[in-house]
């Protein structure tokens with residue numbers, strides 16, 4: 001059975017740079033607070049009416065396809081990970097397919113909604129398809145446009161300052177070179193904490209889950225009132241229920257526990273150790289989380305790649321963007337052991353080991 005290798009990689013971020021200073025015009029925050037708590041200096045936002053998750057993804061995908069030495073018509077399956085899709089439905093996979101003009105083959109397109117760990121879940125799915133011989137050129141992308149759905153008033157500042165827009169893409173192909181490619185992927189989730197980091201309305205829950213909405217994200221509405229639905233009510237808008245909510249400290253504590261745990265699990269299964277990792281690409285959740293995980297793993301600075309300072313947290317896109325940057329900088333070379341890991345909303349988390 002052949003393995004799965006990354007044959008091409010690309011990323012694309014919008015041109016528009018939004019500094020912390022710019023955010024202070026809309027909400028009560030400071031550059032010092034944001035840098036100290038998150039490490040973020042600036043992020044990118046799309047141009048309205050011009051860019052969407054699907055268009056950012058198409059730009060990143062075009063680079064990955066070219067670097068893989070194939071054409072768009074060679075793609076036989078698309079996997080699209082995002083939490084901020086263009087439409088509620090249909091998914092972004094088909095919009096990317098249209099954007100790229102993959103019309104002749106009518107290849108399949110799958111959407112993945114696993115938030116921060118979407119890319120790792122997508123990689124795992126692609127790996128199984130390639131290893132089983134079902135597909136030979138899978139396009140996997142993570143893309144997000146957060147800027148269209150954040151609360152830019154002071155009420156939403158703990159969430160809004162963190163997120164940015166962008167896309168990363170890889171082309172995955174079979175490899176017969178022994179030991180090359182994806183060594184393993186580990187996937188986990190725990191739905192107990194679904195509402196700790198969530199965008200709850202609009203949705204089809206019809207109020208059923210309201211008892212799980214914690215005080216930390218309670219905007220003061222009556223839990224017994226039925227506020228759920230795919231319709232948007234004035235009360236939902238007034239109470240900020242159509243924006244993401246997060247219990248930041250809880251997420252932080254879980255993240256620094258689960259990141260090292262899942263990396264060690266993947267290493268153990270592969271018979272490897274932390275000292276074997278040449279480059280660690282963590283999901284760019286928050287620089288403080290990445291630094292804490294780095295310390296817990298005792299990884300030297302040159303073996304971890306962080307770029308949240310420039311792009312903020314781009315959720316499903318953060319790993320392929322960071323991986324691409326590290327590769328372009330010559331920090332990921334043939335034969336290197338690359339470790340990817342993510343933790344986020346769901347909670348879902350996972351890790352992947354790749355021999356480049």
Ligand code: ACO
Nearest residue numbers: 029030033037116157158161248249251252285286343344
């Ligand atoms: N600017 C200024 N003040 C702010 C801001 C802001 N942007 N946001 C919150 N504050 C205030 C709060 O109102 C609060 O004020 P108070 O003490 O007067 O009530 C104070 O700062 C402390 O608020 P906390 O929420 O307790 O701040 P904390 O130190 O926990 O930092 C943060 C918040 C950065 C979100 C932190 O909890 C964190 O990093 N959590 C991890 C979550 C994360 O990284 N999520 C990313 C997405 S999930 C993922 O990808 C894993």
